[in-house]
Amino acid sequence: MREGHASRTAEHNALFRALESSLPERRRLFTDPLARAFLTWPFAFVARLAVAPGLRELVPWLIDNRWPGVRSSVVARTRLIDDAIATALVEPIEQLVILGAGFDSRAYRLPGMRGIAVFEVDHLDTQTTKRQALARELSVLPPHVRFVAIDFNRQGLESVMPAAGYRESARTFFLWEGVTNYLTEAAVDTTLRWCSRAAPGSLVLFTYIHRDVLTRPGIFVGTDRLFASLAKAGEQLTFGLEPSELPEFLSKRGLSLESDVGTAEYRRRSFTDAARKMRGHEFYRVALGRVGRSVA
Numbered sequence: 403m404r405e406g407h408a409s410r411t412a413e414h415n416a417l418f419r420a421l422e423s424s425l426p427e428r429r430r431l432f433t434d435p436l437a438r439a440f441l442t443w444p445f446a447f448v449a450r451l452a453v454a455p456g457l458r459e460l461v462p463w464l465i466d467n468r469w470p471g472v473r474s475s476v477v478a479r480t481r482l483i484d485d486a487i488a489t490a491l492v493e494p495i496e497q498l499v500i501l502g503a504g505f506d507s508r509a510y511r512l513p514g515m516r517g518i519a520v521f522e523v524d525h526l527d528t529q530t531t532k533r534q535a536l537a538r539e540l541s542v543l544p545p546h547v548r549f550v551a552i553d554f555n556r557q558g559l560e561s562v563m564p565a566a567g568y569r570e571s572a573r574t575f576f577l578w579e580g581v582t583n584y585l586t587e588a589a590v591d592t593t594l595r596w597c598s599r600a601a602p603g604s605l606v607l608f609t610y611i612h613r614d615v616l617t618r619p620g621i622f623v624g625t626d627r628l629f630a631s632l633a634k635a636g637e638q639l640t641f642g643l644e645p646s647e648l649p650e651f652l653s654k655r656g657l658s659l660e661s662d663v664g665t666a667e668y669r670r671r672s673f674t675d676a677a678r679k680m681r682g683h684e685f686y687r688v689a690l691g692r693v694g695r696s697v698a
């Protein structure tokens with residue numbers, strides 16, 4: 403991230419969610435009515451254009467040509483995570499902790515959020531921009547949302563969460579979407595260990611990248627242009643995992659692996675037949691771990 407600026411990749415994700423929300427209701431995977439509010443020029447202009455019939459198909463097509471697979475991967479995983487939270491609410495959960503929240507608007511748009519405490523945890527630079535946009539968009543900030551600023555590479559969550567009202571004894575859903583790949587290994591380790599101190603049965607849903615994309619990027623489609631854009635945004639990929647090592651990696655940190663799906667699979671679940679033609683971003687994965695030992 404560039405010092406003093408909100409995360410650019412968080413804004414990319416907001417753009418993709420805004421574009422998806424402009425599609426006709428029967429064709430979109432979700433509706434994110436706030437996504438457009440987080441966009442600055444020129445993304446705000448692009449999202450505005452994409453409301454028009456014809457352009458709303460053309461704009462995503464142009465993006466997909468430039469950065470193969472990124473948009474469809476973000477859109478499909480947004481739906482996957484929305485569904486995972488809906489399922490967890492039934493268990494039930496008492497808290498949702500969104501780590502590296504960026505311009506995630508789930509606290510405001512998903513059903514059931516007002517009945518639990520939601521913590522938006524993020525770098526101060528991104529969070530400041532988000533709070534300004536929310537203040538413009540919402541007349542009152544809902545009281546179930548609490549904002550916590552952190553730099554994962556420098557601070558532990560134990561130093562900031564108790565003061566925000568986080569309860570370690572409560573069953574919690576931790577969401578860590580699009581973040582681990584920008585952190586140090588030590589920050590990922592410390593954060594997961596802190597999550598695993600939550601009440602047994604709590605869930606940790608996080609994304610990670612296949613370690614091979616760091617060492618052999620050429621084996622994945624579209625990495626050259628993607629890496630160039632990330633470098634421009636000051637957000638290089640730094641951390642990845644080997645999927646076959648994930649169960650042991652989590653077990654050492656007090657979590658049992660419930661599921662681990664790659665982009666190709668979660669795109670197939672959301673886009674069904676259309677996913678067959680989608681390429682790129684296959685190194686991206688979504689994992690779900692549970693606090694405590696595996697019951698299987």
Ligand SMILES: C[S@@+](CC[C@H](N)C(=O)[O-])C[C@H]1O[C@@H](n2cnc3c(N)ncnc32)[C@H](O)[C@@H]1O
Nearest residue numbers: 409411412415502503504525528553554579580
């Ligand atoms: C790709 S965005 C993901 C945002 C959101 N979770 C989503 O999926 O749309 C990465 C997020 O990680 C946050 N981030 C990156 N490095 C961080 C750090 N060292 N400490 C705290 N947050 C960080 C950024 O502020 C940004 O919100």
